[in-house]
Amino acid sequence: MLLAVLFSNSEGNILVERFNGVPAEERLHWRSFLVKLGAENLRGIKNEELLVACHKSVYIVYTVLGDVNIYVVGKDAYDELASIFVITSAIKDVCGKPPTERLFLDKYGKICLCLDEIVWTGLLENIDKDRIKRLVRLKPLTEF
Numbered sequence: 001m002l003l004a005v006l007f008s009n010s011e012g013n014i015l016v017e018r019f020n021g022v023p024a025e026e027r028l029h030w031r032s033f034l035v036k037l038g039a040e041n042l043r044g045i046k047n048e049e050l051l052v053a054c055h056k057s058v059y060i061v062y063t064v065l066g067d068v069n070i071y072v073v074g075k076d077a078y079d080e081l082a083s084i085f086v087i088t089s090a091i092k093d094v095c096g097k098p099p100t101e102r103l104f105l106d107k108y109g110k111i112c113l114c115l116d117e118i119v120w121t122g123l124l125e126n127i128d129k130d131r132i133k134r135l136v137r138l139k140p141l142t143e144f
Contacts, residue, residue: 001020001021001074001075001076001079001122001123002020002072002073002074002079002080002083002119002122002123002124003019003020003021003022003030003058003073003074003075003122004017004018004019004020004022004030004034004071004072004073005017005018005070005071005072005073005083005087005115005119006018006030006031006034006070006071006073007068007069007070007071007104008034008035008038008068008069008071009067009068009069009101010042010067010069010101012035012036012038012039014031014035015068015101015104015105015108016108016111016112016115017031018115018119020119020121020122021122030073033055034060034062034071034073037053037060037062037071038062038069038071041053041062042062042063042064042069045063045064046064047063047064047065047066047098048063048064048065048088049063049064050062050063050081050084051063052081057075058073058074058075059073059074059075059080059081060072060073060080061074061080061081061084062084063084063088065088065091065092065098065099066095066097066098066099066100066103066104067099067100067101067104068091068099068101068104070084070087070088070091072084072087079123079124082124082127083118083119083124083127086118086124086126086127086129086132087114087115087118089129090111090114090115090118090129090132091104091111091114093129093133094107094110094111094114095107110136113135113136114132114136117132117135117136118132
């Protein structure tokens with residue numbers, strides 16, 4: 001089960017977060033822990049180089065994609081490793097390249113739709129790139 005998917009910039013500001021089955025009072029702990037973990041370990045690593053950590057009997061897989069840090073926290077089924085590949089691939093497809101913070105925020109809506117299609121209530125739902133693309137098709141605002 002995936003407990004959290006979190007995106008932050010290199011300064012540690014949260015850009016997107018999704019928690020599943022994590023009580024509200026624990027979310028602040030996880031936010032600060034993940035940002036601190038990234039600050040200590042993500043400096044200077046290559047795009048999409050995966051790092052793995054264990055904390056409180058859960059596993060954390062995290063990486064850098066462009067200017068964005070990605071954290072996936074899971075337990076039991078080890079979905080976090082598979083999901084980070086799907087998430088990074090979907091982000092690259094939406095943005096067209098590894099994103100800057102500005103590009104990431106410009107594509108915020110479509111990125112959130114992709115996340116919703118990939119992870120549903122803590123379970124890895126879709127991993128097929130083409131299916132995810134079909135499910136999140138949006139028309140540009142200028143066409144309305």
